Amino acid sequence: MTAISQAQKESTGQVQPRRQRRELSDRAILNLFIWPTLILLIAWNLFPLIYSLFLSFTDYSAIANKAPTWVGFQNYADILSDPQMWKYFATTGRYALVTVGMQTILGFSLAVLVQEKFKGSGLVTTLILVPMMLSPVVVGMFWKLMYNPSFGYFNFLLGFRNPSTAPEMLAGRFAGQPVPNLALWAVALVDIWMWTPFVMLLVLSGLKAIPDYLYEAAVIDRASSWFQFWRITVPQVMPLLMIAILFRTIEAFKSFDLVMGLTGGGPGDQTELIAVNLYRQAFLGQWRTGRASALAYIILIVIIAISNLYIRYLNQAKED
Amino acid sequence: MSDFYETGPSKPVTESIRVDKVSPRSRRIHSLRAIVVIALAIFLLIPIFIMAMTAFKTRSDVVSSPPKTVFEPTLEGFVFLFTERAIITPGRITKLQEAAESGDLGLFDRIALKSGQEITGPSDYVTRLKNSLIIAGVSTLLSVILGFFAAYAFSRFNVPGKDDLMFFILSTRMLPAVVVTIPLFLMYRQLGLHDTHIGMILLYTVFNLSLAVWLLKGFIDEIPTEYEEAALVDGYTRMQAIRKIVLPQAMTGIAATAVFCLIFAWNEYAFALMLTSNTARTAPPSIATMLGRGGIEWSAIAAGSLGFLIPVVIVVFLLRDYLLRGVTFGAVRK
Numbered sequence: 001m002t003a004i005s006q007a008q009k010e011s012t013g014q015v016q017p018r019r020q021r022r023e024l025s026d027r028a029i030l031n032l033f034i035w036p037t038l039i040l041l042i043a044w045n046l047f048p049l050i051y052s053l054f055l056s057f058t059d060y061s062a063i064a065n066k067a068p069t070w071v072g073f074q075n076y077a078d079i080l081s082d083p084q085m086w087k088y089f090a091t092t093g094r095y096a097l098v099t100v101g102m103q104t105i106l107g108f109s110l111a112v113l114v115q116e117k118f119k120g121s122g123l124v125t126t127l128i129l130v131p132m133m134l135s136p137v138v139v140g141m142f143w144k145l146m147y148n149p150s151f152g153y154f155n156f157l158l159g160f161r162n163p164s165t166a167p168e169m170l171a172g173r174f175a176g177q178p179v180p181n182l183a184l185w186a187v188a189l190v191d192i193w194m195w196t197p198f199v200m201l202l203v204l205s206g207l208k209a210i211p212d213y214l215y216e217a218a219v220i221d222r223a224s225s226w227f228q229f230w231r232i233t234v235p236q237v238m239p240l241l242m243i244a245i246l247f248r249t250i251e252a253f254k255s256f257d258l259v260m261g262l263t264g265g266g267p268g269d270q271t272e273l274i275a276v277n278l279y280r281q282a283f284l285g286q287w288r289t290g291r292a293s294a295l296a297y298i299i300l301i302v303i304i305a306i307s308n309l310y311i312r313y314l315n316q317a318k319e320d
Numbered sequence: 321m322s323d324f325y326e327t328g329p330s331k332p333v334t335e336s337i338r339v340d341k342v343s344p345r346s347r348r349i350h351s352l353r354a355i356v357v358i359a360l361a362i363f364l365l366i367p368i369f370i371m372a373m374t375a376f377k378t379r380s381d382v383v384s385s386p387p388k389t390v391f392e393p394t395l396e397g398f399v400f401l402f403t404e405r406a407i408i409t410p411g412r413i414t415k416l417q418e419a420a421e422s423g424d425l426g427l428f429d430r431i432a433l434k435s436g437q438e439i440t441g442p443s444d445y446v447t448r449l450k451n452s453l454i455i456a457g458v459s460t461l462l463s464v465i466l467g468f469f470a471a472y473a474f475s476r477f478n479v480p481g482k483d484d485l486m487f488f489i490l491s492t493r494m495l496p497a498v499v500v501t502i503p504l505f506l507m508y509r510q511l512g513l514h515d516t517h518i519g520m521i522l523l524y525t526v527f528n529l530s531l532a533v534w535l536l537k538g539f540i541d542e543i544p545t546e547y548e549e550a551a552l553v554d555g556y557t558r559m560q561a562i563r564k565i566v567l568p569q570a571m572t573g574i575a576a577t578a579v580f581c582l583i584f585a586w587n588e589y590a591f592a593l594m595l596t597s598n599t600a601r602t603a604p605p606s607i608a609t610m611l612g613r614g615g616i617e618w619s620a621i622a623a624g625s626l627g628f629l630i631p632v633v634i635v636v637f638l639l640r641d642y643l644l645r646g647v648t649f650g651a652v653r654k
Contacts (some may be wrong), residue, residue: 029400030473036469037466038470040493040522040529045492053421062509118353124357124361126359126637128361128364129640130632130636130638131367135628138604142622145618152385201647247648261608279590283594298500307494320634
């Protein structure tokens with residue numbers, strides 16, 4: 001028996017008990033690592049979801065001292081037969097269509113422009129991305145000042161110097177005459193300003209991932225740049241563009257902060273998006289908790305349906 | 321040319337130029353494109369310039385029509401934002417003016433004096449800002465810690481039903497805030513968490529956890545497992561291996577995740593509006609309701625917005641390489 005093996009024996013003899021004492025099994029570590037997160041998510045997301053599903057079938061007000069009474073599908077029937085609610089959904093749909101459409105077109109064009117590096121392009125790209133990182137309610141407040149008919153910069157920069165003949169964007173009037181949907185487009189414009197950079201960012205990463213040899217092969221084959229754009233650029237970027245569109249469409253149906261900051265739903269109910277109306281029914285003055293829960297579920301179902309459509313289309317695009 | 325054959329290129333070739341991009345015509349288009357991009361960026365940032373400008377205007381300059389582009393900058397907006405003021409009584413005005421001349425008055429007091437007001441104390445906004453800092457800070461810390469451990473487990477262990485669990489975690493973020501707010505409101509009222517710091521901290525922690533898990537899993541996936549395995553063979557415990565090997569390598573990812581969580585918690589409005597009323601209210605809902613005695617105090621709102629904006633701009637610049645991951649829940653990587 002040599003000194004070395006003696007030393008080995010001693011060292012293993014020392015290490016062994018310590019490891020047994022302090023080491024947790026991987027199984028225990030796994031549970032220790034995952035469960036706190038899962039418990040929090042279940043308590044704060046899954047439980048409220050189930051609870052509000054229950055509430056949506058009841059007549060209940062959070063400020064009345066009365067237990068919820070079961071009414072079955074009454075709330076859903078009420079909402080679906082209320083023309084007012086259909087109007088809010090239509091407003092939201094129009095808003096989503098315009099904002100997402102414009103963001104897609106502008107974001108795509110911007111990405112194609114920014115794509116090629118020049119001196120300082122990193123800084124410029126970063127600056128373009130700033131709006132989407134701002135607090136929507138701060139953005140809303142600020143554009144409210146921009147839109148102000150007498151001292152805002154919006155009309156000033158557009159060249160309207162006389163307040164009485166200028167558009168009042170958020171009041172939905174032009175030179176004193178009401179213009180249908182003007183306020184909605186004013187809100188949509190801010191949304192487009194804020195979120196076009198998001199679409200740009202996603203498209204940009206898609207553009208960067210297109211291998212150069214595709215274009216080189218096209219050039220050697222004397223393909224026109226128009227042909228290159230439609231046959232190489234667009235299909236290659238499509239999956240990422242679809243993700244961007246999906247995210248923005250979901251957000252449009254959740255849109256709340258920006259509208260609250262800008263108009264609070266007004267004038268009248270011109271900018272009453274569905275999420276704003278939900279807030280009004282659930283909290284402001286009305287406190288119709290049961291009915292609001294039902295509306296929340298309808299919104300959720302619409303969002304899930306739209307997401308599914310997109311994802312199906314996305315998978316198809318991938319297969320092609 | 322012969323030089324080239326003997327010594328090779330004078331500069332190392334780091335990138336090749338595409339064959340179709342070397343003609344003078346495409347170069348001209350290239351520089352034209354740069355100008356267009358810069359012009360567009362400036363155009364897009366006009367509202368932010370105006371916001372910054374408004375923060376330094378006096379109350380009368382803000383509402384002047386047509387809007388002023390040249391004006392004398394003042395810190396009045398910031399004074400209005402951070403303090404409560406009262407109209408100075410005629411008896412005190414000479415005394416205050418003397419104090420101002422002898423230099424006894426602070427900067428804020430002197431600015432308030434110019435508009436005939438005296439500072440009586442800090443405004444509500446100071447408390448709101450403090451709440452925002454506490455709630456956003458603590459919740460970010462919690463979500464990053466919990467998220468790191470969960471992400472590690474999902475990345476390294478064979479979790480049963482892994483894909484379903486990951487999807488469940490992601491789906492919690494897809495819910496409209498308004499859908500969960502109603503039951504949360506009732507739950508918080510029952511538990512006594514309504515309008516408390518701890519309630520908001522827990523809410524934002526959960527709100528950010530899904531993002532943290534997804535982002536951090538992506539970052540940890542990129543760290544080769546060989547290092548840890550070697551460490552485990554050498555007698556490290558799992559915890560030691562995590563602390564000494566995974567943690568240092570995941571640090572950039574952790575920092576990026578933390579900042580994204582911080583921005584979300586910092587900007588959040590809907591939950592704060594519905595689940596707080598006074599003691600735990602954060603800054604965003606109070607910016608929206610900041611009404612002065614004579615109407616909306618625009619310069620104060622602009623000052624508050626600017627204060628909110630500057631940290632974000634710095635962060636965006638520092639994080640530009642991770643931005644894509646952050647805003648898409650780690651679903652898309654560069």
